[in-house]
Amino acid sequence: MSDLWKLTAHEAHEGLRRREFTSVELTESVLERVARVEPTINAYITLTAELALEQAREADAKLAAGTATPLTGIPVGVKDLIITKGVRTTAGSKMLENFIPPYDSHVYENLRRAGAVMIGKCNMDEFAMGSSTEHSAFGPTRNPWNPELVPGGSSGGSAAAVAAGECLVALGSDTGGSIRQPAALCGQVGLDPTYGRVSRYGIIAFGSSLDQVGPIGRDVEDVATMLDCIGGHDPRDSTTNPEPMPDLRHYLGRDIRGIRIGVPKEYFISGMEPGVAARIEEALALFESLGAVVDREVSLPSTEHALAVYYIIAPSEASANLARYDGVKYGFSDRSAPTMWENMEQTRAKGFGNEVKRRIMLGTYALSAGYYDAYYLKAQKVRTIISREFAEAFEKYDVLVTPTSPTVAFPLGAKVDDPFAMYLNDIYTLPASVAGLPAISVPCGFSDGLPVGMQIIGNFFDEGRILQVAHAFEQASGYRNLLAPMQ
Amino acid sequence: MALTRDDVLHVARLARIALSDDEVERFRAQLSGILDHFAALAAVDTDGVEPTAHPLPLANVMRDDVIEPSLPRDDVLANAPLAEDGYFRVRAVLE
Numbered sequence: 001m002s003d004l005w006k007l008t009a010h011e012a013h014e015g016l017r018r019r020e021f022t023s024v025e026l027t028e029s030v031l032e033r034v035a036r037v038e039p040t041i042n043a044y045i046t047l048t049a050e051l052a053l054e055q056a057r058e059a060d061a062k063l064a065a066g067t068a069t070p071l072t073g074i075p076v077g078v079k080d081l082i083i084t085k086g087v088r089t090t091a092g093s094k095m096l097e098n099f100i101p102p103y104d105s106h107v108y109e110n111l112r113r114a115g116a117v118m119i120g121k122c123n124m125d126e127f128a129m130g131s132s133t134e135h136s137a138f139g140p141t142r143n144p145w146n147p148e149l150v151p152g153g154s155s156g157g158s159a160a161a162v163a164a165g166e167c168l169v170a171l172g173s174d175t176g177g178s179i180r181q182p183a184a185l186c187g188q189v190g191l192d193p194t195y196g197r198v199s200r201y202g203i204i205a206f207g208s209s210l211d212q213v214g215p216i217g218r219d220v221e222d223v224a225t226m227l228d229c230i231g232g233h234d235p236r237d238s239t240t241n242p243e244p245m246p247d248l249r250h251y252l253g254r255d256i257r258g259i260r261i262g263v264p265k266e267y268f269i270s271g272m273e274p275g276v277a278a279r280i281e282e283a284l285a286l287f288e289s290l291g292a293v294v295d296r297e298v299s300l301p302s303t304e305h306a307l308a309v310y311y312i313i314a315p316s317e318a319s320a321n322l323a324r325y326d327g328v329k330y331g332f333s334d335r336s337a338p339t340m341w342e343n344m345e346q347t348r349a350k351g352f353g354n355e356v357k358r359r360i361m362l363g364t365y366a367l368s369a370g371y372y373d374a375y376y377l378k379a380q381k382v383r384t385i386i387s388r389e390f391a392e393a394f395e396k397y398d399v400l401v402t403p404t405s406p407t408v409a410f411p412l413g414a415k416v417d418d419p420f421a422m423y424l425n426d427i428y429t430l431p432a433s434v435a436g437l438p439a440i441s442v443p444c445g446f447s448d449g450l451p452v453g454m455q456i457i458g459n460f461f462d463e464g465r466i467l468q469v470a471h472a473f474e475q476a477s478g479y480r481n482l483l484a485p486m487q
Numbered sequence: 488m489a490l491t492r493d494d495v496l497h498v499a500r501l502a503r504i505a506l507s508d509d510e511v512e513r514f515r516a517q518l519s520g521i522l523d524h525f526a527a528l529a530a531v532d533t534d535g536v537e538p539t540a541h542p543l544p545l546a547n548v549m550r551d552d553v554i555e556p557s558l559p560r561d562d563v564l565a566n567a568p569l570a571e572d573g574y575f576r577v578r579a580v581l582e
Contacts, residue, residue, distance in 0.1 A: 326503075378533060381538045
């Protein structure tokens with residue numbers, strides 16, 4: 001029973017339901033795994049072992065009483081920008097190093113209501129700004145497939161924790177690819193829901209028109225279960241969709257004969273690794289063998305502009321959201337200077353890391369007098385064009401399929417001093433984020449022994465369809481529950 | 488778009504971030520490079536295109552103006568770097 005950490009969440013649920021083991025035993029197995037691999041991986045900023053065992057005991061009581069849900073007693077990781085009452089929440093920043101939230105986020109409330117067990121708060125790029133989890137004030141997370149490589153970012157801690165067996169499923173957040181890209185680089189399934197599907201109440205804000213919480217798991221069924229738990233309307237977030245959540249697991253197991261798959265040619269650019277291109281081609285052939293209709297001649301001509309649009313809009317929103325860190329109400333504070341303004345400038349100089357400062361500066365510049373029209377307003381207009389192109393594509397296709405990332409995991413430090421090279425990692429995930437569309441990354445094989453991710457993009461609130469297509473692929477390919485081969 | 492040292496200092500002042508001399512030069516070079524890559528946006532024909540501030544159409548959400556419980560004051564002040572007599576303590580705003 002010591003290998004319970006290897007189970008997916010739904011396998012563990014079955015074992016718990018049949019009384020083959022208890023949630024306490026499952027949690028202890030995961031905590032032992034954490035103790036063994038965490039010194040190498042650094043997937044967590046804060047471990048909550050005692051709380052986890054307390055929650056596991058509560059879960060066992062629910063299981064005994066017959067009031068369990070599919071997540072009752074399941075060990076989860078929670079990205080450290082998701083507010084958890086009484087548990088330190090840092091957003092990966094020195095600025096919030098000692099911040100103890102006085103309330104719970106909507107998504108954590110839902111996890112608790114479901115009876116999930118929190119193992120800890122997962123490492124991340126500071127304020128979710130980055131593609132490698134090297135921009136964390138608490139040290140980088142390492143890729144469980146090879147600790148010399150990055151796990152992707154910004155939810156690299158969540159993805160690495162799932163891949164290394166340090167939890168069964170995890171929550172991440174995606175602003176421009178921060179769930180899908182690390183899921184791809186760690187060989188896991190990551191789902192960025194439609195903007196507005198999941199409440200952002202209690203989520204530390206980065207880019208408010210882009211941020212969305214979503215699950216990372218070892219297979220498609222687990223991410224569907226997690227999204228079922230956290231999604232839906234929340235009156236505390238007026239941008240959440242008021243429609244009732246569909247039962248997403250209802251879409252799993254359906255065949256995909258006749259499903260129309262579009263493959264936008266603009267996603268197959270120079271710079272993509274041959275191994276990535278080859279795995280996507282093999283995946284498309286598999287889709288065809290399953291009866292889907294694949295069209296490789298789709299064109300979304302404005303795709304090339306998504307990177308600029310994103311890296312103007314997101315930093316602009318970040319520059320406003322991060323204005324709250326002034327050293328007065330909470331967080332790090334430098335009081336060494338004699339005036340209020342100097343205190344504020346020193347607090348922000350010493351509390352923020354380089355990437356955060358760079359993006360605040362970029363956003364402040366794009367919003368400043370004389371440049372607003374040329375950068376921010378222009379980007380918002382091109383965002384409209386990108387959204388229109390997607391809307392036209394979804395008149396002809398049920399889903400769009402692309403690579404998730406142009407490369408497999410890259411070495412730590414390789415891009416950390418070249419911000420534009422780092423930004424290019426998100427080139428395939430940014431367009432769907434800019435348009436607010438749901439997208440999932442699923443493993444589709446390996447290149448040089450490292451996992452390759454495939455992205456499936458759907459229309460607004462059509463998570464069921466992308467889960468259906470992803471699940472059909474996963475079942476046919478056998479790429480599921482890919483635990484990294486580390487001892 | 489080559490930024491000058493004064494551009495960077497101006498933006499840093501607006502953003503309320505103190506920068507060292509090394510940071511000013513590093514951000515000047517990096518931000519100039521990033522903005523160069525974004526120059527292609529200027530060539531996109533956006534005549535008659537409405538800007539998208541939000542991916543979904545938003546409607547104003549109203550509720551009855553009913554007073555609801557807020558966080559207890561002590562909980563709010565628990566994370567404050569300095570608090571006194573139930574208030575946040577700051578340096579003088581007006582000299």
